[in-house]
Amino acid sequence: MGLIELYASMFFAFLKIGLFGFGGGYAMLPLIQHEVVYRYGWIALEEFTDLVAIFQTTPGAIALNSATYIGYSAVTTAGYGTLEGILGSVICTAGVSIPPLIIMTLVCTFFFKIKHNSWIQAALKGLKPAIIGLIASAALILMNQRNFPDYTSWGIFLVIFIASLKKVDPILLILIAGVAGVLLY
Template sequence: MELFDLYLALFLAFLKIGLFGFGGGYAMLPLIQHEVVETHNWITVADFTDIVAISQTTPGPIAFNSATYIGYTAVTEMGFSSFQGIFGSAVCTLAVSIPSLIIMTVVCAFFARLNNNPWMRASLSILKPAVIGLIAAAALMLVNRYNFVDYKSWIIFGAVFLASYKKVDPILLILFSGVAGLILY
């Protein structure tokens, strides 16, 4: 495969992922896997699993991190240089972000026109409690018997719950959690 053809295929695949991947990064993972593993065979399932793990640990949205890593890996696995792989990363990251950028630009322009409209303000004020409810529902879904199997889980839950009310420094919380993990597990 020619390098330009590979770049074009990567761009179109990630443009499609960015356009049809609703629901955020984790909701996009099956679509990303379908495109890069099953349709184009750019990477293996094992590589995809590694990419997801790496993308979770690096800062930024998982879809962008995955696109960046997949672009590099797909190009270098085809025998091209590391520099060409870096350009493949840029192509994939740009392609996955273009749909969001265009949609948000249009929505912001539309919203700016209607910002002072009383109907728009009423609609947004109605949505605020709904958003809070959705976030609370997602949090409550995590509180189940599979996540709290022993006393250690309850200790960690209680400590995090208390820390959220006491405004503990996040760095200290991370360090404390690491030490607690070493001791308890």
């Protein structure tokens, strides 16, 4: 596959992810995995699950972070240079960003005029279970055999969960979980 073909396939793959990725980054994970791991093979499944963990700790949306990384990685792994990889990052990031930008511009323009329409209300109610299903699917993807949480992970989770219910500062909880992970593993 030539560079132009690679750029085009990356752009349209991430355009599709951006177009159908309702519900945010976690809901997009199954779509991203299908395209980049199974359909095109740009990264391996193990690398994908590792990347999701890394993207959770970095600022920014998961979809944008994954598009940026995968765009660079796919191009450089195909044997092209750093500049071509950077352009791959830009192309993938643009692909995943354009549909939500257009959709939100249209929605914001017309939503206040039609928000009480019964068809719109029904469509929004119909999207809620689909989004929950996509997020649950993302959780199952992350719990593949290699990464299935052990009892220590469940213990850390429970302590952090209970502390979050007590309204402990989230940044402190992240630090505590990180330190616990380093000490226990």
